Amino acid sequence: MEPCVIRVRVREGYDVVIGGGLLKDSGRLMRAALGSCRLIVVTDSNVAHLYLPTLLNSLAEAGYDACSYVFPAGEAHKRMDSLSGMLEFFAGQRLTRMDCVVALGGGVTGDMAGFAAGCYLRGVRYVQVPTTLLAAVDSSVGGKTAVDLAAGKNLAGLFHQPSMVICDTKTFETLTPDEFANGTAEAIKTGILDDETLFSVFELGDARANVKEIVAQCVAFKARIVEADETETGIRKTLNLGHTAGHAIEQCSGFSMPHGHAVAIGLAIIARAAERLGWAQVPIARRIEHALTRNGLPITTEFSPEALAEAALSDKKRAGGTITLVVPKQIGDCALIDIPVEQLLDVFRAGMEIVA
Ligand code: NAD
Ligand code: GLY
Numbered sequence: 001m002e003p004c005v006i007r008v009r010v011r012e013g014y015d016v017v018i019g020g021g022l023l024k025d026s027g028r029l030m031r032a033a034l035g036s037c038r039l040i041v042v043t044d045s046n047v048a049h050l051y052l053p054t055l056l057n058s059l060a061e062a063g064y065d066a067c068s069y070v071f072p073a074g075e076a077h078k079r080m081d082s083l084s085g086m087l088e089f090f091a092g093q094r095l096t097r098m099d100c101v102v103a104l105g106g107g108v109t110g111d112m113a114g115f116a117a118g119c120y121l122r123g124v125r126y127v128q129v130p131t132t133l134l135a136a137v138d139s140s141v142g143g144k145t146a147v148d149l150a151a152g153k154n155l156a157g158l159f160h161q162p163s164m165v166i167c168d169t170k171t172f173e174t175l176t177p178d179e180f181a182n183g184t185a186e187a188i189k190t191g192i193l194d195d196e197t198l199f200s201v202f203e204l205g206d207a208r209a210n211v212k213e214i215v216a217q218c219v220a221f222k223a224r225i226v227e228a229d230e231t232e233t234g235i236r237k238t239l240n241l242g243h244t245a246g247h248a249i250e251q252c253s254g255f256s257m258p259h260g261h262a263v264a265i266g267l268a269i270i271a272r273a274a275e276r277l278g279w280a281q282v283p284i285a286r287r288i289e290h291a292l293t294r295n296g297l298p299i300t301t302e303f304s305p306e307a308l309a310e311a312a313l314s315d316k317k318r319a320g321g322t323i324t325l326v327v328p329k330q331i332g333d334c335a336l337i338d339i340p341v342e343q344l345l346d347v348f349r350a351g352m353e354i355v356a
Contacts (some may be wrong), residue, residue, distance in 0.1 A: 004216045008141060008223040010230050014164050016141055016219050018212060022168040023054050023129070027062025030127060033164045034100055037125075039066040040093060042086060042113035043104040044073035047131055050174055055104055055129065066102075067093060071112075075255045078108045079147050080156065086116040090124075100125040100163065106132035106179075107139035107259065111157070114145030118160030125163040131171040133183020133211070134260050137190065137218035138239075140165045142226040148255070152314055153247050159231050167219075169212050180208070181296040182260025188291050189241050189267060190218045195332040202291040238334050241326040242267035245348060248311035252303045264297035273351030274327045279337070281330045288328070305348035312348075313341055 003019030017029060030039075039059060043052055048070045059066040069089045071082050090101070103113035103126060110128050117126035128140035146157025172180060184207050191199030198217050201210050222239070229236040246266030250257055271288040274280035289299050301308075313323070322338045325347065329335055339347065 004212070006216065006219050006223055008161070009227050010143070010161055012161060012163075014162060016165040016167065016223070018136075018167045018169065018215050018219065020168065020170045020212065022166055023051060023171065024058050026055055026129060026166050026168075027058035027060070027064060029166055030059070030064070030100075030102075030164065031062045034125065034127070037064075038093075038095065038099040039064050039102055040090060040095055040099070041066055041068040041102040041104050042109060042116070043068065043070055044077075044106070044109050045070055046073040047105040047109065051104060051131060051171060055102070059102075071109075073108070075108055075148070075250075075259070078112055080149070083112055083116055083147050086112065087120055090116065090120050095120065095124065097121050097124055100127060102127045102129060103140075103162075104129045104131065105135070106130070107135045110135050110139050111144070111146050111154070114143070114160055114162065115147060115157055118145055118158045123160065126160070128162045128165040130165065130167050132175060133172050133180055133215070134186050135183075136167045136169070136172075136215045137183055138186040138222065140167065141219055141222050142236075142239075143230070144232075152311075153250060153255075161230075165219075167215060169215060172208075172211060177296055178258070178261075181264075182258050184295045185242075185260035185264040185267070185292070185297055187214050187218050188288070188295065188297075189239075189263060190221050191291070192267070192288065192328050192331055193238055193241060193334050194221045199287075199291065199331050202295055203287065207295060237324055237336055238326050241328065241334055242270055244312050244323070244325060244344075245269040245308055245351070248308040249301050249303060251311040251314075252307050261298055264292045265299060265301050268292060268299035269348065269351035270325065271328055271351075272353075273347045274329070276350040276353075277347070279327045279329060279335070284328055284330060287331070300352075305345055305352050308348050309345040312344060 101117040130140040143161035146154035149155040246263040249262040271285040
């Protein structure tokens, strides 16, 4: 089947190419987009075993001189010392401004390799090759890059758009059910923001069977938002739906809870709160809870509203005395609401009281 190509029309626009089996063709696709250059592939220790040889073969077939840098897998390694190891490797390889970094892996790899590419020599090009559903539907598009600090998630980073995204949906076949579900959480988030068509796949359909269409709709939606607001001064903030509580849960768990699972609980909390505080149409909370649980995702947490509020208020989205919440009003319609920071605990309490 023909790959689907979605153009992201930011200052230096780029294509997101989506299809089954694209990894084998990635060298040819990159040559068409990048021309001649040297490439450094950054990947993690799990993905290296699974997909690095196929990618390197394809790059060699297309005539590229490429080498690889492998770091230990997991969110616990999305931090400054991993980033600094990457930058030293780039310098040791004498990577120049003409060259390019390739991020092969999930959101952790993409966020870090993108950050490294954005600051090495004040910015070199990079290509995203997402291998998790989460990276495909969200993190590989839009140019947000970051590492975590002890004080919170993604606290150091920059905006740096990729030069191309190549998404081989066949790579999702090796994801565990839990890892697949992580990506489903971000795709359900997009369904809530975008429209009933996408959301109903998670309410009624089979996400694995419809994965290419899901990725394409999520990418097309995200492209529209990023084109309208590349650096998150307005509408892009809506992509943080479920993330205020979600990031707090990740932080309270010492980052042992995966991002997608934490976002799922965050979506359920804000949906229940939105109904109880009169911001949303009933029965949005029940519909969102159903879509999440049906796709193997959690909707409650053991952490208290107090612990989450404390963690959330150390998060970067706090601006002065207010915090911006993304509130679902109905499927396909979310609002940004600024509340005083003191009110956040009440919002979390409203969203965490489970009524049978
Ligand atoms: P991840 O990159 O840690 O990948 C999850 C796990 O799956 C890892 O162990 C990885 O080695 C493994 N893996 C990757 N591809 C695989 C495959 N095809 N088969 C088997 N195993 C595979 O995590 P993630 O869930 O992809 O991404 C989460 C990260 O993304 C978080 O750090 C989050 O903050 C970030 N994120 C960024 C943005 C953004 O816009 N930049 C958006 C959403 C999330
Ligand atoms: N994942 C949120 C964003 O890219 O803005």
